[in-house]
Amino acid sequence: MAESSGENIIPINIEEEMRGAYIDYSMSVIISRALPDVRDGLKPVHRRVLYGMSDLGVNYNRAHKKSARIVGEVLGKYHPHGDSSVYGTMVRMAQPWSLRYPLVDGQGNFGSVDGDNPAAMRYTEARLKRLAEELLSDLGKDTVDFVPNFDDSLSEPSVLPSKFPNLLVNGSSGIAVGMATNMAPHNLSEVIDGTLAYIDNNDITIPELIEYIKAPDFPTGGTIYGYQGVKSAFETGRGSIIMRAKAYFDVTKTGKEQIIVTEIPYMTNKAAMIERIAGLINDKKLDGISDIRDESDRDGMRVVFDLKKDAIPNIVLNHLYKYTPLQSSFGVNNVALVKGRPVLLNLKDLIKHYVDHRVVVVTRRTEYELREAEKRAHILEGLLIALDNLDAVITLIRNSRDPEAAKIGLIEQFSLSEIQAKAILDMRLQRLTGLERDKIVKEYEEIMLLITDLKDILANDWRKFEIIKNELIEIKERYGDERRTKIEFAAEEFSDEDMIPDEEMLITISHEGYIKRTPLAEYRTQTRGGVGSRGVKTKDTDFTEHLFSATMLNYLLIFTEYGKLFWMKVYEVPEGSKTSKGRPIQNLISLENGDSIRSVINVKTLSNEDYINNNYLIMCTEQGTIKKTLLEAYSRPRTNGIIAISINEGDRLLDVALTNGDNDIVIASSAGRAVRFNEKGVRPMGRTAAGVRGINLNDPDNKVIGMVCISREDAQLLVVSENGFGKRSAIDSYRVTNRGGKGVSTMNATDKVGKLVAIREVTEQDDLMIITRNGIAIRMSVLDIRQAGRNTQGVKLIRLNSSDEITSVTRILKDPDEKAEIELDENGDPIVNEAVIVANLEEGDNIEGTEEDVEDTLDEEDEGAEGEDSEDDEV
Numbered sequence: 001m002a003e004s005s006g007e008n009i010i011p012i013n014i015e016e017e018m019r020g021a022y023i024d025y026s027m028s029v030i031i032s033r034a035l036p037d038v039r040d041g042l043k044p045v046h047r048r049v050l051y052g053m054s055d056l057g058v059n060y061n062r063a064h065k066k067s068a069r070i071v072g073e074v075l076g077k078y079h080p081h082g083d084s085s086v087y088g089t090m091v092r093m094a095q096p097w098s099l100r101y102p103l104v105d106g107q108g109n110f111g112s113v114d115g116d117n118p119a120a121m122r123y124t125e126a127r128l129k130r131l132a133e134e135l136l137s138d139l140g141k142d143t144v145d146f147v148p149n150f151d152d153s154l155s156e157p158s159v160l161p162s163k164f165p166n167l168l169v170n171g172s173s174g175i176a177v178g179m180a181t182n183m184a185p186h187n188l189s190e191v192i193d194g195t196l197a198y199i200d201n202n203d204i205t206i207p208e209l210i211e212y213i214k215a216p217d218f219p220t221g222g223t224i225y226g227y228q229g230v231k232s233a234f235e236t237g238r239g240s241i242i243m244r245a246k247a248y249f250d251v252t253k254t255g256k257e258q259i260i261v262t263e264i265p266y267m268t269n270k271a272a273m274i275e276r277i278a279g280l281i282n283d284k285k286l287d288g289i290s291d292i293r294d295e296s297d298r299d300g301m302r303v304v305f306d307l308k309k310d311a312i313p314n315i316v317l318n319h320l321y322k323y324t325p326l327q328s329s330f331g332v333n334n335v336a337l338v339k340g341r342p343v344l345l346n347l348k349d350l351i352k353h354y355v356d357h358r359v360v361v362v363t364r365r366t367e368y369e370l371r372e373a374e375k376r377a378h379i380l381e382g383l384l385i386a387l388d389n390l391d392a393v394i395t396l397i398r399n400s401r402d403p404e405a406a407k408i409g410l411i412e413q414f415s416l417s418e419i420q421a422k423a424i425l426d427m428r429l430q431r432l433t434g435l436e437r438d439k440i441v442k443e444y445e446e447i448m449l450l451i452t453d454l455k456d457i458l459a460n461d462w463r464k465f466e467i468i469k470n471e472l473i474e475i476k477e478r479y480g481d482e483r484r485t486k487i488e489f490a491a492e493e494f495s496d497e498d499m500i501p502d503e504e505m506l507i508t509i510s511h512e513g514y515i516k517r518t519p520l521a522e523y524r525t526q527t528r529g530g531v532g533s534r535g536v537k538t539k540d541t542d543f544t545e546h547l548f549s550a551t552m553l554n555y556l557l558i559f560t561e562y563g564k565l566f567w568m569k570v571y572e573v574p575e576g577s578k579t580s581k582g583r584p585i586q587n588l589i590s591l592e593n594g595d596s597i598r599s600v601i602n603v604k605t606l607s608n609e610d611y612i613n614n615n616y617l618i619m620c621t622e623q624g625t626i627k628k629t630l631l632e633a634y635s636r637p638r639t640n641g642i643i644a645i646s647i648n649e650g651d652r653l654l655d656v657a658l659t660n661g662d663n664d665i666v667i668a669s670s671a672g673r674a675v676r677f678n679e680k681g682v683r684p685m686g687r688t689a690a691g692v693r694g695i696n697l698n699d700p701d702n703k704v705i706g707m708v709c710i711s712r713e714d715a716q717l718l719v720v721s722e723n724g725f726g727k728r729s730a731i732d733s734y735r736v737t738n739r740g741g742k743g744v745s746t747m748n749a750t751d752k753v754g755k756l757v758a759i760r761e762v763t764e765q766d767d768l769m770i771i772t773r774n775g776i777a778i779r780m781s782v783l784d785i786r787q788a789g790r791n792t793q794g795v796k797l798i799r800l801n802s803s804d805e806i807t808s809v810t811r812i813l814k815d816p817d818e819k820a821e822i823e824l825d826e827n828g829d830p831i832v833n834e835a836v837i838v839a840n841l842e843e844g845d846n847i848e849g850t851e852e853d854v855e856d857t858l859d860e861e862d863e864g865a866e867g868e869d870s871e872d873d874e875v
Contacts, residue, residue, distance in 0.1 A: 026177035030342055034176035036183075038336040038343075038350065039357035040135060040160040041167025043174065045089045048078040050103065051157055053128050054136050064107045064125035071121050080150045087121045094126060099170050100185035100219045101479065103132035113220070113264075113301070114271035131479050134163040142368040143361045161361045164475045165191050165354045167336060171216075179342055181335040184216035184233070184241065185266075189480035192472045198351045199465050206235050206348050213347065214487060215241075216330070221263035221484040222246055225327070230487075233332035234347040245326040246486070249313045257313055259305040259320070263484075265328045270294070273325040274303060280323060288316040310574040310583070358468045363458065370454040373447050375419075380444040382420025383427065387437050389414060393424065502553045505570055506769070508582060509547075509597050516582030517573040520549060547771050548810045554602040557634065559619070561652040562595045565644035567637035570602075578777075590640045599656040606635040616659045618679060619644070620667060620694060620707040623651045626739065627691030628682040631658070646690040657709035664710040666717065666734060667695045668746060668759040671702045674717075675743035676734040679709075693740045706759040716787065718762045719747050720770070720797065722805040723754035727794030728762060728787050746790060753793060758809040770798055771808045 036043050042050070052074035058065045071086045079086055092098045094106030097113045108124035111117060118124065128136075138161045146155040171185040194212035198204055215230045224230060225242040233239030246263035264270055274294055280286040288311030295302040307316055321327040334345045338353060345353070386393045396413060400406035403425060410421040430436060457463040505517040550556065550570045558566040566589040574583045585591060605611060612632040619627045627645055634644065647653060657665075659679055668674040675695045682692060695704060708717065710731055717734065720726040727747070734744060749755045762768070762782045771777045778798055786795055798806070 030176045030179065031337065031340055034174035035179075035181055035335060035337050035342055036167055036172040036174070037159055038167060038338050038345065038353040040162040041165070041170060041172060041336075042135075042160065043172070045079055045081075045085060046093065047160060048156065049074055049086060049090050049093070050128070050132055050136060050160070051139075052078055053104075053126070054133070054139070058127040060105065060128050060130040060133060062127060064105070064127045067106075067108075067121035067124040067126050070126060077154055078149050078156050083121070087118075090126060091118045093132075097220050100217060101131055101169055101188060103129050103135070103170075105129050113269070115269040131164075134475060134479075135160045135166060137161055137163050138361065138365050141365045143364045159357070161365075162354075162357065163471055164188065164479075165195060165351065167354070168213075168350055172336075176342070179335055180333060182331055182333045183336070184330055184332055185218060186213060186215075187217035187481075187483045189476050190214060190217070190483070192476040192480070194347075195351050195355065195472060196469055198348070199355060199469055202352075204348070206346060209347055209351070210234055214483070216332075216485065217483050218243065218266035218330075218485045220266050220268070221486075222265050223263075223486045223488055225488050227487065227489045229329075229332070233334070237332070237334035237344040237346045237349070239332045241330045241332060243328055243330055243485075244321060247317055247320075247326070249317075257307045257311070259307065259313060259317055261303040261305070261326065262301055264301065264303075265325065266330060268325050268328060270296070270301070270303070277320070277324045277326075286316075286319055286323060288312070288319075310576070312571065312575070315571065355468065359461075359464055362464045362467050366454050366457045366464075370451060370458070373451045373454060377444065377447045377451060378417065379420060379423045380440060380447065382416050382423055383431075383440055384444060385414055385416065385420075386410075386424045386427070387432070387440070390432065397425070502551050504549055504551050505573075507548055507550055507556070507570070507573060507600065509585065509600070510582065513585045513591065513596065514582035515573055515585045515588065516576035516580060517550075517570060518576060518578055522578050547769055547777075547808045548600060548602075550602045554604060555606055557601050557603055557617075557656070558589065558597055559599040559601075559644055559653055559656050560591065560595045561598045561647075562592060563643060563645040563647040563653050564592070564595065564641045565634055566590070566641040567606075598653045601656055601658055603631070603658065606631075606637070614660065616661055616679070616684065617644075618657045618659050618663075618665060618682070618707070618709060619653060619691065620655045620657075620704060621645075621647065621651045621691070622654045622703050623648070624667070624669075624693060624695040624697050624704050625651065625691040626665070626667070626682055626694030626707075627689060628659075628679060628684050629687055629689070630684060633687040643688050646688050648690060654704055655707040657707060659709050659711075664731075664736060665694070665739075666708040666710065666731075666759065667704055667743070668706050668708075668719065668756060669695065669697055669702050669743070670705045670749065670755040670757075671699065672745060672747040672749040672756050673743040674719075674734060674746040674759065675739065675741045676731075676736050677739040677741075678736060681739050696740055696742045698742060705756050708759055708761045710761055712761065712763060714763050715761045716763065717746070718758075718760045718768070718782070718785065718809070719756060719794070720758040720760075720806055720809050721747060721749070721754040721794075722757045723752065724796055724798045724800045724806055725753045725794045726785060726797040726809075727792055728782065728785050729790045729792075730787075731761075733790040744790070748791075748793060750793075754805070757806055760809055769810050770806060772798070772800060772804045773807050774801070774804045776804070 032044055034043070036046075040047065049070075053070055055077070056065065056070060056073050058070065067087060067090065070090065071083050074086050075081075075083055090104055091106070091110050094102055094104035094110050096102055105127050106124060107126065109116075109119035110124060139157060143161045145158045147158045148154070149156050167183065168186050168191045169188050171183040173182045174180065190213045194209050197209065197212050210231070213234075215224050215227070216233075223244040223246055225244045229239040229241040231239070233241065243265035245261045245265060247259055247261045250258045250260050252258060264273065271294075274292060277286065277289075278292055281289050281292070288308050289305050290308045291304075291306040293304045293306075295304055305316070305320070307313060334350065335342050336345055336350075337343075338345070343349075392413070393410065396409045397406045400409055406425060407418065407421045410416050410424060411418060416424070431440070457467070504520045506520050506522075507515070507517050509515045552569075552571045554570050556568045556570060556573070558568060560566070568588065572588070574588075576582050585597065591597075601617075612635045613630065615631040616628050617631055617634060619629075625648070634642070644656075645653060657663075659665075661679065663679050664676055665679050665682075666674050666676045677694075682694075685691065694707075697703065715731055716728045717731055718726060718728045725747075729746075734746070737743075746759070747753065747756055760768075764783050766782045767779055768782060768785075769777060769779050776798075780797070785797065788794060800806070
């Protein structure tokens with residue numbers, strides 16, 4: 001194209017132009033918008049709002065003025081941007097949940113912690129807080145530089161004198177270009193104490209400063225959980241601080257447990273938080289909460305969580321912290337402008353730059369006051385000369401043609417300056433009295449002392465620091481308060497276990513799949529032969545099938561009849577009383593239709609590599625198959641479970657034991673026979689393998705009833721029959737053979753004794769819990785069961801109704817402090833109190849006549865005692 005007349009087109013590189021333009025824009029945003037100045041802790045818009053309010057005269061001791069008037073003043077004079085930015089800034093400085101120490105005193109609707117918008121600026125009013133005036137103090141004494149405003153018609157301060165470290169006290173946040181800042185608020189008293197300590201010792205270390213400034217102090221209170229983030233922020237200027245709501249537990253008059261939240265994390269919208277939690281509850285991602293209410297009022301915040309009957313308050317609160325805004329993190333990024341450049345600052349840097357600023361302010365203020373004092377002293381000196389020569393001065397003035405001639409005459413005759421001469425001419429006649437003369441003399445003497453003092457301040461840095469310290473102490477005494485945010489120093493990654501005492505529980509699982517845990521202390525010890533207390537309420541068709549003890553923090557490895565494995569922590573099992581039914585286990589794990597729980601074992605940990613690679617799981621099926629696999633193969637929990645063993649058709653998993661790789665295993669059958677062999681005879685297999693033969697049953701009606709892993713030197717074998725007979729025998733009486741044999745006789749399964757139903761490893765320090773099909777439970781000491789030989793029939797452990805039978809026996813570790821409710825006769829034998837037994841029965845239960853203990857010795861041959869040496873018969 002042809003150039004038009006007079007045009008001068010200069011071709012430029014667009015890349016360079018965009019780079020230059022963007023850098024200019026970036027620097028403008030960084031310096032003039034988004035980042036605070038390290039000296040007063042304010043961004044330009046905050047500084048202009050405060051200065052504009054001061055200029056308008058809306059001080060703390062004056063009446064409030066309409067916010068629209070203030071915004072208009074700031075917009076028209078200093079901040080040529082949108083009115084919403086100015087009003088929003090002023091509103092935030094008035095919100096006590098946004099600033100730790102608000103700088104604006106608002107009147108009207110200035111929003112809420114629920115995120116409600118403030119009323120329009122035509123409705124609200126505002127004035128400065130008294131603390132804000134401490135930022136503006138001495139502004140008229142040439143303490144800071146003033147710069148022209150946007151149209152050069154006025155001037156505004158480039159920084160405020162700031163009598164207290166506002167940047168540390170109120171913090172700041174902003175997003176610039178290529179950088180951002182996020183500075184936490186702190187307690188005023190602590191910050192001043194730290195600043196005083198720095199002034200006394202400029203070489204103070206950050207750990208020493210932390211003794212004064214403990215941690216951030218948020219306006220909404222709450223708790224700082226863990227100190228590592230705080231320490232990192234103080235030392236480097238960056239760190240992540242975990243904040244938590246303040247909560248406590250309460251119980252209503254009706255017995256319902258509640259979690260009450262009274263303080264929430266900083267910058268958290270309460271209404272949005274409650275909505276988020278309600279959504280998680282509705283989506284079944286949070287369990288244990290039946291209702292949530294916001295009961296906050298003018299007296300304070302109060303958010304109430306009603307808990308379900310079986311919920312554990314500690315667990316629910318833990319999950320609230322883990323999955324909701326009740327716990328959030330504050331990412332500290334201490335970036336501020338130092339001499340116009342953005343710098344990342346640690347705690348000591350922030351204090352140092354503030355103190356340096358105050359030294360400049362005090363120096364400039366002192367220089368200003370010295371200049372003013374010297375001016376006044378100069379005038380007073382002229383007045384004193386005039387008073388000493390009063391008659392001559394009056395005559396000279398009277399004879400002068402005009403004021404200018406009088407001024408010249410005074411200057412020439414008395415060697416005065418023009419300022420002094422003008423002051424004499426401006427002096428009122430009443431100053432000529434003797435009393436007024438004395439006042440001038442006294443003022444002159446005082447001002448000369450002041451001049452000497454001001455010069456001393458300028459000459460000695462320690463005087464300046466003393467002034468700074470005294471002003472800080474005065475600020476602390478006037479505005480200091482107690483810390484709102486509490487600190488929990490010792491904190492690691494939070495988990496449910498942190499809130500749970502590792503108490504011993506009794507886990508009960510019924511035949512129809514109801515599970516519960518009950519504190520072991522609820523069961524009192526009774527003597528052998530007692531009827532027992534009601535342990536479980538069951539339906540006519542249901543009965544308790546599994547009963548064992550575990551501590552709250554144990555892992556439960558739940559094995560099913562179909563050979564599947566599920567994981568569960570004990571505290572995840574719903575708690576119930578002795579007489580409660582429990583909850584369907586199908587609600588807790590993904591159990592298939594027709595499947596049922598066959599074995600549950602306790603594992604302390606699944607994360608210790610040494611532990612899981614040196615321990616094994618031994619599994620036994622009803623048809624006598626046995627399998628051995630490393631625990632490591634089962635150490636990765638999955639919600640839907642995994643295949644633990646491949647089960648052949650017509651078989652089912654019966655029992656599982658945790659071993660160290662060198663244990664003896666005893667497998668017993670319902671026909672009263674048992675085989676003992678070392679587990680080294682079973683090679684380790686993969687997770688889904690079927691296993692090898694463990695015992696030869698020989699009879700289709702015969703089946704395996706239990707497996708024992710012998711792990712204690714002082715252990716004995718306890719066997720119990722379905723009709724209530726039992727005995728304990730030395731393990732050595734069961735000699736070690738090869739796996740796959742028929743075994744030796746362990747109890748004669750006659751019609752009177754019944755078939756064998758349980759085999760357990762016990763010691764004299766153990767207790768037993770025996771439970772029947774009708775749900776009757778009895779706890780007894782192993783010492784109450786007489787030790788007998790392998791071929792004896794045993795003694796009666798519990799009296800049963802004709803329709804009842806024993807279904808479950810478990811070993812319980814005895815509490816050494818627990819005292820059994822046992823009375824002894826004169827021969828030292830236990831006395832059974834029939835009145836107590838009757839009292840323990842419920843309506844509909846019957847008591848059969850007392851049978852004498854039977855110890856019939858059986859002369860049966862030990863068939864198959866040697867067992868059958870078999871190869872690895874893969875099943």
